Amino acid sequence: MKIVVAKTAGFCMGVRRAVDMVLDAANTSDEPVFTFGPLIHNPQVLEMLREKGIHQIDEIPSKGHGVVLIRAHGVPPEDEKALEDAGFTVINATCPRVVRVQSIIHRYASKGYATIIIGDERHPEVVGLLGYAKGKGHTVSSMDSLISLPVFDNAVVVAQTTQDTDFYARVKHWCADHAPHYKIFDTICGSTEKRQAEIRQLAQENDAVVVVGGKQSGNTKRLAQIASQTGKPAIHIEDVSQMDYKMLRSARSVVITAGASTPNWIIAQACQQIESSLRKPHGFKKGLYLLRDFLMKTNIMAAAGAGSLTYACSVFQGISNHVHHALIAMLYVLSMHILNNLFTVKSDKYNHPRRADFYNKNKIYLWFLAAISGATGLYLSYTSGVLSFGILLIMSLLGLSYNLKIIPLVGKNGRTGRIQDISGSKTILITIAWGIVTTLLPAVENKCQLWPALVMFIFATGLVFSRTAFFDILAIQGDRITGKETLPILWGEKKSFSIIKAVLVFEICLILLIFFTDLLAKGVFLLAFIPFVMLLLIRFFEKDSHISGTRREFIIEFLFFASGCLAAVI
Numbered sequence: 001m002k003i004v005v006a007k008t009a010g011f012c013m014g015v016r017r018a019v020d021m022v023l024d025a026a027n028t029s030d031e032p033v034f035t036f037g038p039l040i041h042n043p044q045v046l047e048m049l050r051e052k053g054i055h056q057i058d059e060i061p062s063k064g065h066g067v068v069l070i071r072a073h074g075v076p077p078e079d080e081k082a083l084e085d086a087g088f089t090v091i092n093a094t095c096p097r098v099v100r101v102q103s104i105i106h107r108y109a110s111k112g113y114a115t116i117i118i119g120d121e122r123h124p125e126v127v128g129l130l131g132y133a134k135g136k137g138h139t140v141s142s143m144d145s146l147i148s149l150p151v152f153d154n155a156v157v158v159a160q161t162t163q164d165t166d167f168y169a170r171v172k173h174w175c176a177d178h179a180p181h182y183k184i185f186d187t188i189c190g191s192t193e194k195r196q197a198e199i200r201q202l203a204q205e206n207d208a209v210v211v212v213g214g215k216q217s218g219n220t221k222r223l224a225q226i227a228s229q230t231g232k233p234a235i236h237i238e239d240v241s242q243m244d245y246k247m248l249r250s251a252r253s254v255v256i257t258a259g260a261s262t263p264n265w266i267i268a269q270a271c272q273q274i275e276s277s278l279r280k281p282h283g284f285k286k287g288l289y290l291l292r293d294f295l296m297k298t299n300i301m302a303a304a305g306a307g308s309l310t311y312a313c314s315v316f317q318g319i320s321n322h323v324h325h326a327l328i329a330m331l332y333v334l335s336m337h338i339l340n341n342l343f344t345v346k347s348d349k350y351n352h353p354r355r356a357d358f359y360n361k362n363k364i365y366l367w368f369l370a371a372i373s374g375a376t377g378l379y380l381s382y383t384s385g386v387l388s389f390g391i392l393l394i395m396s397l398l399g400l401s402y403n404l405k406i407i408p409l410v411g412k413n414g415r416t417g418r419i420q421d422i423s424g425s426k427t428i429l430i431t432i433a434w435g436i437v438t439t440l441l442p443a444v445e446n447k448c449q450l451w452p453a454l455v456m457f458i459f460a461t462g463l464v465f466s467r468t469a470f471f472d473i474l475a476i477q478g479d480r481i482t483g484k485e486t487l488p489i490l491w492g493e494k495k496s497f498s499i500i501k502a503v504l505v506f507e508i509c510l511i512l513l514i515f516f517t518d519l520l521a522k523g524v525f526l527l528a529f530i531p532f533v534m535l536l537l538i539r540f541f542e543k544d545s546h547i548s549g550t551r552r553e554f555i556i557e558f559l560f561f562a563s564g565c566l567a568a569v570i
C-alpha cells in the first residue's frame with residue numbers, strides 16, 4: 001500500500017497567522033482573550049483554545065473588557081468598530097489576502113459600483129466582504145443565481161478566497177459573454193488554488209483520498225468534493241477515529257490531504273495511524289519499527305547520540321578513558337530527557353501524541369529509569385573526581401528545576417516562574433548542557449589543553465544547537481499552544497532554518513581548518529561528515545515537511561551516533 005501525503009496539506013498562511021496571533025495574545029496578556037466567532041473550523045483547535053482559556057464571543061455586547069481577535073475571514077467594518085466601542089482591545093487577524101479583497105470592494109463601492117461576490121452568502125468571509133459593498137453587494141453561489149441577477153451598469157466581480165477555481169472560471173466566461181464591462185478580479189487565494197489543483201491531480205493518479213479537517217470547514221469540504229468528482233473514493237474525516245478502512249480495502253495507493261484549518265499535529269496523527277493500519281509491517285521490518293519507536297520514545301537514542309559524541313570528542317583530543325566519559329554523558333542525557341518528557345506530557349499531546357500516550361502509561365517505570373540513570377551517572381562522575389561530580393550535580397539540579405516552579409524568577413506578569421519561562425531557554429540550555437557533558441567534563445577531568453577542548457566544545461554545541469533548534473521547529477505548533485518560547489518561535493521558522501544551516505556550514509569549515517593544525521588528532525576531518533550530512537538532511541526536510549516527525553528525529557539522532565562510529569575507525 002502506497003501512502004502519499006499532499007504537500008499542500010495543513011494550515012495556510014492566513015490561518016497559521018491568526019492562530020499564532022491569538023496564542024501570542026493569550027501567552028502575554030493579563031486580560032481575558034476572546035475570538036469573535038470560531039477562530040477556525042476545526043473542533044480540535046477550538047477545544048485546545050478553550051483549554052487555554054481563550055473563549056469565543058458570537059454577539060457584540062454593549063460593554064466588554066479584554067482582547068478580541070478578529071479571525072482570518074475578517075468582519076464587516078461596523079463590527080470591528082462596535083467591538084472597539086464596547087471597550088475591547090481589538091487584534092485584527094484578517095488574512096492579508098482577504099484584506100486585499102475588502103479593499104477592492106471598498107474602492108469600487110465608493111465609486112458607486114455594484115459588487116458581485118462569488119461565494120457562500122453564509123460564509124463569514126463573504127459576510128465580512130459584503131460589509132464593504134456599501135449596500136450594493138450580491139452573493140452568487142451558482143450559475144443560476146448569477147444569470148438571475150440584473151446586468152448592472154458598473155460592477156466588480158470577486159470570489160471568496162476559498163472558492164472552487166473551476167466554478168470561478170465558468171463565472172468569468174459568462175461575464176465575458178454577457179457583461180464584458182464588469183471588472184473581474186482574481187481573488188481566489190493561491191494557497192487554495194494550489195491545494196485544489198494538487199488534490200485533483202493526486203486523486204487521478206491514486207486509488208483513494210482521505211481528507212482530514214473540520215466538517216464545517218468550507219475549503220476542507222471542497223477538497224473532498226473535488227476528489228470525489230474524479231470518481232475515486234474520498235473520505236472526509238475530522239480525526240482518525242472516523243476512518244472507514246473498508247472503503248480503502250481495494251486501494252493500492254491512498255492520498256492524505258487536509259484543509260487550511262487542520263493543524264500539523266492532527267495531520268501527523270492521522271498519517272501515523274492510517275499508515276500503521278494499512279501498512280502493517282511483518283517480521284523483521286516490524287521488529288525494526290518497534291525498536292526505533294522504543295529507542296526514540298524512551299530517549300535511549302538521544303542518550304546514545306550524546307555518548308557517541310562524547311566518545312568522538314574524547315578520542316580526537318587524545319583522552320584515554322573515553323568510554324567512561326561517554327557513559328556519564330549518556331546517563332545524564334537519558335535522565336534529563338526522560339524527566340523533561342515526563343513534565344511536558346501536555347505539550348507532547350500536540351507534538352508527539354504517541355510519546356505522550358507512552359509516558360502516561362509507563363510513568364512509574366520512566367521515573368525509575370530517570371532516577372537510576374541520573375544516580376548512576378553521578379556515581380560514575382564521582383569515581384572520576386570531585387570536580388567532575390560537582391559540575392554534573394549542579395547541571396542535574398538545574399535540569400531538574402527547569403520545569404519546576406522553584407526558581408524565584410520574575411516573569412513577564414510579575415509571577416514566579418520556571419527556567420523554561422525564559423524565552424529561548426529550552427534551545428540554549430539543552431545546547432549548553434550537552435556541550436558541557438560531552439566535551440568540557442572529560443577535558444576538565446583529564447586536564448586537557450585549553451584550545452583543543454574549546455574547539456571540541458564549539459563543535460559539539462554547534463551540532464547540538466542545530467539538532468535542538470530543528471526539533472523545536474518540528475514542535476513549533478505544540479510549543480506555541482503550551483506557551484513555550486523556543487528560539488524558532490522567537491525567530492520564526494524561515495530564519496531558524498537559515499541560522500541552523502549557517503551554524504552547520506560554520507561547523508564544517510571549523511573542522512576542515514582544524515585539520516591543518518596540530519590541535520587535534522588527524523582523523524578529525526572525518527567529523528566534518530556529520531554537519532555536512534545534517535545540512536543536506538535539514539535542507540531536504542525543510543522542503544518536504546510531511547515526512548513523519550519521528551522519522552526525521554531518528555535520522556538526526558542517528559548522525560550523532562555515527563560520530564562515535566567514525567571515531568572508532570581511526
Ligand code: SF4
Nearest residue numbers: 012014095097161189
Ligand atoms: S485560504 Fe488564503 S486567503 Fe484564506 S486565510 Fe488562508 S491564506 Fe488567507
